[in-house]
Amino acid sequence: MQSVLMDVDTGIDDALALVYLLSRPEVTIQAITCTAGNVGARQVALNNLALLELCGRAGVEVAVGAEVPLEIPLVTTEETHGPQGIGYAELPRPAGEISPRHAVDVWVETVRAHPGEITGLITGPLTNFALALRREPDLPRLLKGLVIMGGCFNYQGNTTPTAEWNVSVDPHAAQEVFAAYSGLPQDSLPVVCALETTERIEMRPEHLQRLAEAAGAGEPELVLPEQPEGQRSRSRNLLVACLSDAIRFYMEFHRLYDQGFVAHMHDAFAAAVAVGRTPFQTRPATVHVETGSPRLIGTTVADFRGIWKEPANARIVVSNDPGQCFDELIASVGALARSLPLRSS
Numbered sequence: 001m002q003s004v005l006m007d008v009d010t011g012i013d014d015a016l017a018l019v020y021l022l023s024r025p026e027v028t029i030q031a032i033t034c035t036a037g038n039v040g041a042r043q044v045a046l047n048n049l050a051l052l053e054l055c056g057r058a059g060v061e062v063a064v065g066a067e068v069p070l071e072i073p074l075v076t077t078e079e080t081h082g083p084q085g086i087g088y089a090e091l092p093r094p095a096g097e098i099s100p101r102h103a104v105d106v107w108v109e110t111v112r113a114h115p116g117e118i119t120g121l122i123t124g125p126l127t128n129f130a131l132a133l134r135r136e137p138d139l140p141r142l143l144k145g146l147v148i149m150g151g152c153f154n155y156q157g158n159t160t161p162t163a164e165w166n167v168s169v170d171p172h173a174a175q176e177v178f179a180a181y182s183g184l185p186q187d188s189l190p191v192v193c194a195l196e197t198t199e200r201i202e203m204r205p206e207h208l209q210r211l212a213e214a215a216g217a218g219e220p221e222l223v224l225p226e227q228p229e230g231q232r233s234r235s236r237n238l239l240v241a242c243l244s245d246a247i248r249f250y251m252e253f254h255r256l257y258d259q260g261f262v263a264h265m266h267d268a269f270a271a272a273v274a275v276g277r278t279p280f281q282t283r284p285a286t287v288h289v290e291t292g293s294p295r296l297i298g299t300t301v302a303d304f305r306g307i308w309k310e311p312a313n314a315r316i317v318v319s320n321d322p323g324q325c326f327d328e329l330i331a332s333v334g335a336l337a338r339s340l341p342l343r344s345s
């Protein structure tokens with residue numbers, strides 16, 4: 001069994017990451033904590049609760065933490081992820097409630113209770129985790145491992161010319177987290193999935209078609225560039241329909257920015273990395289996050305060659321296998337979808 005504690009800002013690709021982990025029989029999600037990012041933290045929590053219920057997994061704790069970044073005002077991005085954060089998907093209001101525990105308490109208490117057993121997965125800004133580290137500086141040693149989706153190294157940003165979204169929303173938190181790992185043994189350093197490898201996880205219409213087939217859908221699931229914007233899925237499989245409606249929005253967004261009718265599934269890749277189900281290679285590096293310069297704030301810089309003469313504080317993913325990653329996501333999520341009841345037409 002593998003235990004994962006997630007912190008997310010759901011988010012279309014966070015949604016796929018969550019559904020993917022729910023689809024893995026060997027994975028236990030200890031809890032899901034919510035950070036403001038793509039949308040506000042409470043909306044993130046509602047999205048997670050609704051997705052858990054859609055997947056028949058109500059009961060996983062969903063907690064909210066910091067609702068704003070450490071030092072700068074919150075910016076959200078409904079333009080990228082839709083008004084509620086899950087594109088065109090509209091899920092019923094969840095029956096489950098947000099946990100009364102604060103996200104920081106969830107991290108500290110859960111990891112202390114299971115030393116050496118939990119893999120942390122963070123696919124949103126690092127606000128909650130930075131606050132948890134202030135409370136329990138030993139978290140890096142108590143965790144089994146940590147996987148972060150964030151940053152970009154020698155590669156253009158997706159939020160400013162040099163900054164990636166998760167780091168850009170809370171650069172001070174990201175800088176604190178990397179500083180906290182300085183000088184720790186290499187096998188405990190965070191594995192960082194940054195844009196240069198996550199933008200290779202490019203979802204295309206054929207992947208959605210394959211997902212619906214894997215779910216046993218009778219009709220082909222067609223999300224096509226020539227269709228009117230906002231067209232909704234007619235799939236009787238509610239999980240297929242949800243992912244299709246969410247990802248269509250993300251594909252339209254990427255097209256708007258001249259990236260084609262595709263969607264980058266950053267967070268789903270990070271989830272597959274966290275549970276060891278997709279191949280990747282890393283290189284150790286010393287990472288700093290720019291927090292001062294107005295034009296460069298949120299920029300992540302990696303020293304791979306020891307030029308700063310500071311110990312490594314991260315392992316940056318330098319290669320991955322998008323084809324295998326999609327095979328894995330489609331087979332696993334497809335099998336989960338196939339097991340769910342269909343909506344009556």
Ligand code: BDR
Nearest residue numbers: 011013014123165166266
């Ligand atoms: C990251 O930013 C968010 O919009 C995505 O969910 C992902 O975590 C990519 O830069």
Ligand code: CA
Nearest residue numbers: 011014123124
């Ligand atoms: Ca995210």
